[in-house]
Amino acid sequence: MQNLFDQCITLRFTYGGETFHGETLGQRWRHPDGLLELTVQVKEYPEHGAREYTAWFTNVGDRPTAPLEEIYAADLVFPAERCRSPWLKGILGDHDHQYRPYALRPAGIGFTNTRGRATHTWFPYFNLECEGGGWMLALGWPGTWRADFSMEEGAVRYRAQGCVGFRACLQPGETVRTPLTAFLRYDYEARDEDVAYNAWRRWMLDCCLPTREPISVSCLSGDTGRPNSDGSISETHETWRPTFDKIQNEGLRLDYRWIDAGWYYGPAGQSLDGLSGDNEWWRTGSLALDKAKWPGGTLRECTDAMRAYGTKTLLWFEPERVCAQNIDDLERNFGLQRDWLLPNGGDTYLANLGAPDCYAWTLGRILSVMDENGIDMYREDFNCDPASAWEYGDRSRELKIGLPSRGLTENLHVQGHLRLWDDILAYCAQTGKTRFVDSCASGGGRNDLESLRRGVPLMRSDADRTTIALRLSMSSSFLRWVPFHGASNGERAGELDSTTHLDLYEARGSCLPVFHCHFQFQHPGVPYDVIRQAIAEWERISPWFDKDFYLLTDWHDKTRTDQWTAWMFFDPAKEDGIVQAFRQETAPNAVQTLRLRGLDPAKSYRLADFDGLRSADHVSGRQLMEGWAFTLEQPRSAGVFKIMLV
Numbered sequence: 001m002q003n004l005f006d007q008c009i010t011l012r013f014t015y016g017g018e019t020f021h022g023e024t025l026g027q028r029w030r031h032p033d034g035l036l037e038l039t040v041q042v043k044e045y046p047e048h049g050a051r052e053y054t055a056w057f058t059n060v061g062d063r064p065t066a067p068l069e070e071i072y073a074a075d076l077v078f079p080a081e082r083c084r085s086p087w088l089k090g091i092l093g094d095h096d097h098q099y100r101p102y103a104l105r106p107a108g109i110g111f112t113n114t115r116g117r118a119t120h121t122w123f124p125y126f127n128l129e130c131e132g133g134g135w136m137l138a139l140g141w142p143g144t145w146r147a148d149f150s151m152e153e154g155a156v157r158y159r160a161q162g163c164v165g166f167r168a169c170l171q172p173g174e175t176v177r178t179p180l181t182a183f184l185r186y187d188y189e190a191r192d193e194d195v196a197y198n199a200w201r202r203w204m205l206d207c208c209l210p211t212r213e214p215i216s217v218s219c220l221s222g223d224t225g226r227p228n229s230d231g232s233i234s235e236t237h238e239t240w241r242p243t244f245d246k247i248q249n250e251g252l253r254l255d256y257r258w259i260d261a262g263w264y265y266g267p268a269g270q271s272l273d274g275l276s277g278d279n280e281w282w283r284t285g286s287l288a289l290d291k292a293k294w295p296g297g298t299l300r301e302c303t304d305a306m307r308a309y310g311t312k313t314l315l316w317f318e319p320e321r322v323c324a325q326n327i328d329d330l331e332r333n334f335g336l337q338r339d340w341l342l343p344n345g346g347d348t349y350l351a352n353l354g355a356p357d358c359y360a361w362t363l364g365r366i367l368s369v370m371d372e373n374g375i376d377m378y379r380e381d382f383n384c385d386p387a388s389a390w391e392y393g394d395r396s397r398e399l400k401i402g403l404p405s406r407g408l409t410e411n412l413h414v415q416g417h418l419r420l421w422d423d424i425l426a427y428c429a430q431t432g433k434t435r436f437v438d439s440c441a442s443g444g445g446r447n448d449l450e451s452l453r454r455g456v457p458l459m460r461s462d463a464d465r466t467t468i469a470l471r472l473s474m475s476s477s478f479l480r481w482v483p484f485h486g487a488s489n490g491e492r493a494g495e496l497d498s499t500t501h502l503d504l505y506e507a508r509g510s511c512l513p514v515f516h517c518h519f520q521f522q523h524p525g526v527p528y529d530v531i532r533q534a535i536a537e538w539e540r541i542s543p544w545f546d547k548d549f550y551l552l553t554d555w556h557d558k559t560r561t562d563q564w565t566a567w568m569f570f571d572p573a574k575e576d577g578i579v580q581a582f583r584q585e586t587a588p589n590a591v592q593t594l595r596l597r598g599l600d601p602a603k604s605y606r607l608a609d610f611d612g613l614r615s616a617d618h619v620s621g622r623q624l625m626e627g628w629a630f631t632l633e634q635p636r637s638a639g640v641f642k643i644m645l646v
Contacts, residue, residue, distance in 0.1 A: 233262025354412025486514025
């Protein structure tokens with residue numbers, strides 16, 4: 001792997017006031033004091049030009065270690081001769097920036113996440129693009145992190161860490177770890193960012209993501225006739241059957257039925273039924289099924305009936321955020337112990353998954369609910385920033401033992417959270433359930449590389465439930481980095497509004513590897529013909545979602561409805577693909593010239609319009625790559641075109 005970077009391990013840390021470099025230590029090392037042991041797990045992907053590693057620090061002695069601090073998972077210099085004319089490219093995170101792309105000179109650039117949900121605001125994936133090739137860089141750490149880029153005499157220095165500000169003495173037997181740190185080298189003759197992003201997508205799909213099989217999902221909560229403050233709080237044993245019957249009668253077959261928040265008891269053991277107008281779904285912590293909403297075995301009856309029809313069930317959990325005005329309620333009614341909880345502001349607490357007893361209680365409750373009720377997929381949400389709770393845990397430990405402990409609570413909690421997913425997935429593998437998690441944290445807050453090894457975002461952002469303009473903007477940037485994900489369907493004024501409406505433009509703008517189909521299914525205005533066409537089109541397009549991706553128009557944000565947006569997926573092995581083109585709401589031009597990518601200029605291709613209006617035979621690859629005029633007669637319209645060899 002010398003063509004990737006010279007050092008094997010680019011780790012740097014300080015222990016007992018002395019700084020150590022990973023490349024001089026190897027993959028296993030013990031400090032002369034006999035206390036601190038370092039183990040580095042390295043994995044190579046030679047067919048992708050990629051490498052990753054994680055470092056583990058353990059106190060193997062019988063007394064506390066000296067302070068361990070300034071841990072940089074990566075501290076690497078890309079030499080000037082191999083990093084000519086560098087640019088740093090990537091996207092920003094969810095919420096504040098809505099996956100906005102950037103291109104910057106890597107001089108004095110820093111990204112710091114101190115809130116604790118890894119991919120809100122910033123995004124720990126980077127493309128260091130240079131003449132002749134470059135590097136894709138990533139940090140896998142669902143907590144706080146920092147990445148800095150600087151230039152030193154033409155060279156680029158990259159430094160990255162998780163657990164920002166870590167400084168702690170480890171107790172005997174205690175282990176902390178660094179983020180999963182990944183590097184991927186790509187090459188090209190002429191500067192071409194599509195080469196970089198498709199090399200990354202191939203590695204993600206082949207070696208990282210736990211699934212690549214497109215799925216369709218649907219909620220049934222819009223039909224209950226009762227208010228939904230969020231999630232599926234209005235659903236009960238009496239509401240699902242009429243909607244399910246309607247779906248069957250209309251000939252729809254969906255892969256997963258989605259039950260969201262509100263299925264559980266409140267902390268005082270009270271049913272949340274009828275209290276949705278007060279946002280009672282927020283009161284998490286019990287991890288116990290609300291037997292007023294779902295008495296006896298009625299939830300199992302529901303999931304069994306749907307599974308018999310070919311539709312599995314996913315269920316929303318939020319195990320870390322605990323909401324209770326009186327913690328005594330949780331202790332008395334559900335056995336959750338007060339000393340497991342870390343205050344996080346107001347009546348919100350963090351269940352400390354770094355505490356073994358808390359971890360065991362949490363895992364047991366989750367698996368019990370899944371097992372008893374026939375739940376096929378675990379969906380996890382996380383609706384608070386945990387950093388202040390972690391800081392509280394550190395301060396409490398320091399007061400108790402009188403030794404530096406900054407970052408320990410975060411590190412142990414993150415380890416516990418990842419282990420929780422691993423144990424849930426092990427249970428799923430043993431019982432024939434879905435072998436990946438639906439990863440959510442107020443939308444797109446946990447899409448770091450380590451989390452994406454176990455889960456995928458069925459909903460890449462909570463914000464992406466409104467306009468198609470926003471959806472197209474996010475797809476244009478996010479598809480380059482996370483190949484498998486979904487967004488909502490349709491268009492609505494508010495994120496939580498129900499809908500009966502869907503037209504072909506909305507359906508095509510929502511066509512992603514995870515296809516959402518959320519409606520008030522029993523409403524007389526639901527356009528079932530359009531829904532059936534949309535699902536059929538999605539099924540036709542889905543074989544190309546895991547192929548190479550090319551953005552054919554400039555990225556623009558949700559305010560630019562006067563533009564075209566277009567991209568293509570292309571399979572280089574079969575030499576065929578799909579172009580999806582959108583003339584947005586106020587775009588004045590009916591014709592847009594698009595330069596297709598990935599084709600063989602010497603071969604002939606056919607463009608087949610899904611609508612049967614604008615097909616073309618025997619067009620050379622050179623013509624298509626130099627620019628082909630696509631026509632959409634009306635604003636707010638979309639076209640889908642299949643590309644195939646003649």
